[in-house]
Amino acid sequence: MFTGIVEELGRVKRATHSGRLMILDILAQRTLPDTKIGDSIALNGVCLTVTSISNNSLSFEVMSETFNKTNLGFLNTGEQVNLERSLKLGDRLSGHFVSGHIDCLGRIRNKVMRNGNLVFEITIPENFISYCLPKGSIALDGISLTLAERRANIISVCVIPHTLKNTTLSFKGPSDKLNVEFDILAKKAAI
Numbered sequence: 001m002f003t004g005i006v007e008e009l010g011r012v013k014r015a016t017h018s019g020r021l022m023i024l025d026i027l028a029q030r031t032l033p034d035t036k037i038g039d040s041i042a043l044n045g046v047c048l049t050v051t052s053i054s055n056n057s058l059s060f061e062v063m064s065e066t067f068n069k070t071n072l073g074f075l076n077t078g079e080q081v082n083l084e085r086s087l088k089l090g091d092r093l094s095g096h097f098v099s100g101h102i103d104c105l106g107r108i109r110n111k112v113m114r115n116g117n118l119v120f121e122i123t124i125p126e127n128f129i130s131y132c133l134p135k136g137s138i139a140l141d142g143i144s145l146t147l148a149e150r151r152a153n154i155i156s157v158c159v160i161p162h163t164l165k166n167t168t169l170s171f172k173g174p175s176d177k178l179n180v181e182f183d184i185l186a187k188k189a190a191i
Contacts, residue, residue: 002042004095004137004144006082006167007031010043012075013057022062024048024075031083032058040086040100044168045142045179046070047086047100070102071141071177082142082168095144096137097184104128106140106180109154111173117158119148120169124180126153131182139181143167 013025024043031041032053039050041058046066052059067073075081087093110121122140124132132138132150139145143163149156164170172178 001087002045002047002084002095002098002100002142003087003093004045004098004139004142005084006143007084009080009166009168010058010083012077012079012081014077015075020064022064022067022073024060024062024072025057026060026081026083027057028083029056031085032056035085042082042084042086042098042100042142044071044081045098045100045139045181046072046102069105070179071105072179074177080168080171084142096139098139098142098144098181099184100142101181102179103131103182103187104180106155106178108172108174108176108178118161118164119156119158120172121154121156122178122180123154128180128182129153131186133183133186136186137183140178141168141172142179142181143169 008030010026010028013027016023040047048060050058051061104125106122106124109123132155136147145157148158
């Protein structure tokens with residue numbers, strides 16, 4: 001489990017394919033201490049298992065199912081990614097419960113200033129709209145956010161300057177794909 005509070009921006013050192021696996025090597029600093037092989041780390045919101053650790057990077061094996069259904073398959077060397085270590089018993093829950101299991105890909109439709117707030121409009125597949133509760137939680141690329149608005153298959157989130165500065169949203173724009181995980185409780189309520 002995660003909270004959607006990004007700990008740091010890592011950087012793709014290398015993304016290579018080995019058979020049906022993609023090996024991701026991610027340069028990191030803050031998430032390295034106390035991390036060991038076998039730990040779960042959310043990378044752009046996707047729960048991955050650490051398979052190797054060097055003095056400045058973490059390695060992950062990504063199955064074809066994961067890189068085909070998330071934005072991890074689009075990552076390039078040098079690109080920044082959101083990183084968050086999994087929760088430990090007793091940790092503060094600052095965001096919301098995030099499993100790291102992506103529901104779908106969303107596409108940024110627009111990024112605009114509205115009433116002094118930076119607003120991202122995201123298009124999502126129509127069959128997921130019932131999970132989008134007004135003022136409910138959503139994780140976009142692993143970032144815990146609150147739904148501001150929903151219409152048809154477009155959702156809007158407002159992003160504060162701190163979040164913009166400390167996550168990959170700072171360089172995302174129209175047409176970029178985001179990993180979307182809907183709130184666990186909203187999914188249960190929609191059943």
